[in-house]
Amino acid sequence: MNITGLMTSAGINTAICFVLFSLFSVLRKQPCNAGIYFGQRIAQVRSKHHEPFCFERLVPSASWIMKAWRASEEDIIASGGLDAVVFLRIIVFSIQIFSIAAIICIFLVLPLNYFGQEMQHKNIPSESLEVFTVGNVKEGSRWLWAHCLALYVITCSACGLLYIENKNIANMRLAYVSASPPKPSQFTVLVRAIPWSSEKCYSDLVSRFFRKYYGSSYLSHQMIYRSGTVQKLMSDAEKMYKMLKSTHMRDYHRSSILTCGLCGGTASSFQILAGEPESAEDRGDFTAPDLREKECAAVLVFFRTRFAANITSKSLLTPNPMQWVTDLAPEPNDVFWSNLCIPYRLLWIRRVATLSTTIVFMLFSLGPVGVVCGLANADKLQNLLPFLRGILERKFMSQLVTGYLPSVILILFLYIVPPIMMLFSAVEGSISHSGRKKSACIKVLYFLIWNVFFANILVGSFIDRLDTIQNVVPREMPTVLAKVVPEKAFFFTTYVLTSGWASLACELVQPFVLLCNLVDRLLCRNKGVLSCDVMSFPYHTEIPRLLVFGLIGFTFCIFAPLILPFLLVYFSVANLVYRNQILDVYVTKYQSGGLYWPIVHNVTIFSLVLTHTIALGFFGMKKSTVASGFVVPLTICTLLFHIYCRERFFLLYKDNAAQVLIDMDREDEQSGRLEEIHQQLCSAYCQFKSRNAADLDQFDHRDAQMIQKPEDIKHVV
Secondary structure, three states, X not given: OEHHHHHHHHHHHHHHHHHHHHHHHHHOOOHHHHHHHOHHHHHOOOHHHHOOOOHHHHOOOOHHHHHHHHOOHHHHHHHHHHHHHHHHHHHHHHHHHHHHHXXXXXXXXXXXXXXXXXXXXXXXXXXXXHHHOHHXXXXXXXXXXXXXXXXXXXXXXXXHHHHHHHHHHHHHHHHHHHOOOOOHHHHEEEEEOOOOOOOOOHHHHHHHHHHHHOOOOEEEEEEEEOOOHHHHHHHHHHHHHHHXXXXXXXXXHHHXXXXXXXXOOEOOOOOOOOOOOOOHHHHOOOOHHHHHHHEEEEEEEEEOOHHHHXXXXXXXXXXXXXXXXXXXXXOHHHEOHHHHOOOHHHHHHHHHHHHHHHHHHHHHOHHHHHHHHHHHOHHHHHHHOHHHHHHHOOHHHHHHHHHHHHHHHHHHHHOOHHHHHHHHHHHHOOOEHHHHHHHHHHHHHHHHHHHHHHHHHHHHHHHHOOOOHHHOOHHHHHHHHHHHHHHOHHHHHHHXXXXXXXXXXXXXXXXXXXXXXXXHHHOOOOOOOOOOOOOOOOHHHHHHHHHHHHHHHHHXXXXXXXXXXXXXXXXXXXXXXXXXXXXXXXXXXXXXOOOOHHHHHHHHHHHHHHHHHHHHHHHHHOOOHHHHHXXXXXXXXXXXXXXXXXXXXXXXXXXOOHHHHHHHHHHHHHHOOHHHHHHHHOOOOOOOOOOOHHHHHHHHHHHHHHOOOHHHHHHHO
């Protein structure tokens, strides 16, 4: 493909993004779409439906861009928490490092690649993309020092920026722990694998054990029960409550003032039962035997201080490591209740089975990747399927099949991966929703790195070199990668355009939710807003996408520098799009407290080392042994930097500092809040509900007070 074809591809994707962005700026002004583009809170406010129609709603505007650009880091933390800040820091880091790489490689490496061979050049629009890659440099060229120098500059810049981000995010996490108000999870420990006794129930065993060994710090405990009919009834009751709230929301202000003469509550409210009590005795003799039969070998144990809970969660309670296993409990709204009842002895079986299934799924996915690579190699495809020869001889069809179609097929296939990985992570036995999403994020990341990068390169190499690939040994793999990576520059450039730019436009417009809203209004005759659950940020899909684009950027920066401007455009637009989504669309239900950043650091180091490995093979292939020798110490220094950062920063993500916890406990004790915190602990965790009706009433009433007038909603939009 030549430069004209690449620019045509970029122009088409730019036009698509411009149309979708303009469509978004119009759709977000429509009152019926408030639940899609402004979250659940504004969706529950109906006052804007009474506004008269105005032509301004149909005019595209860029007000959302200015709002997203002006949002401060404090606004991001208030809307999305620390995880949202970490996510945006990934984008900012990518913009910084690839800006440096673009300056170095576009003005230094790209001209050397273009004039690397003594050849008669065409005019630039008609030039093939191969002449702009490092494959155009002749063997033994003295200009290979420029590539080595660019690699040094990019690596040192990446490590320096990575250290700054590590330091800043570590300070944010310390502030997140120390400056946050008292949380139930700070005082609560999840204990599993309680030994069974035929004489006493689990509750009595827990009480006896912790009173004996932790008498001074033990406060109380709450048993965990097997989910069954009770859980189903509670879920159905809560769904019915939400439906009734959605139906009667139009008369919310009037009905919230009226009270029931018999019970004194609001006319539109009813009670959702609270969770199970702390012990069976609180229920009376009638239900005590039933509760004891439903008890699991797991319990939430409450301690008087944060320090005591933290020490207990990290300690080995008995000489048998398979009994009385402890973990620091998640936040109440983050607990994955159904996984707490899994017998601890079965968790390792689930993890092994999940890992094996994930690997098998990744291997079976080579089929679609093979189809993509076959489409990207038109010559080989014609030899295998002669009936396509006439079709592929047409220029437009050839560019469509080899350019757009492979990326589109790969993108459509990758859409099914995140839900499957979320299912695998749930089966794995995570005790929290945020932990499940983090586990799914890692699985999706491995899948994308394998299928988007390595599988495309290796399968493409197998198709192109079917006669020589069998003779490749592991030590020659860097050379194989050095040969194939420049040839794959066009495919990955189109992948950035189709998967990157188009995904941002779809993320902004939310076509699936928009379609559901349209069907709900037209077919179901629902004149209100979309009555679906609020959306939380999909970290398990977006973080892997950013990191894979970062891997592509590092790998191709010196081998095919033309990809860098397209990556910079992607990250720059992503900064605005995701800021808008965090501020307006997604509602933070739970968060991990910045635990995604170590994943980002590890993948960045892996990307740098992989780039060094490919460069080592390339310099050896081009007979530049001196340049190859200079790559080795650069790789060693990068790995040493990784070890230092792991020892300096990563422990802050695993454990909380005892000094910080003790200071927080003393502050609460001196202010007299400790007793109040202890009283709230016993009712903080409720297994058979996620939110009771009283909380929802307060939530709705607070939002209704905050936005009551049409002009208030205009200000938000």
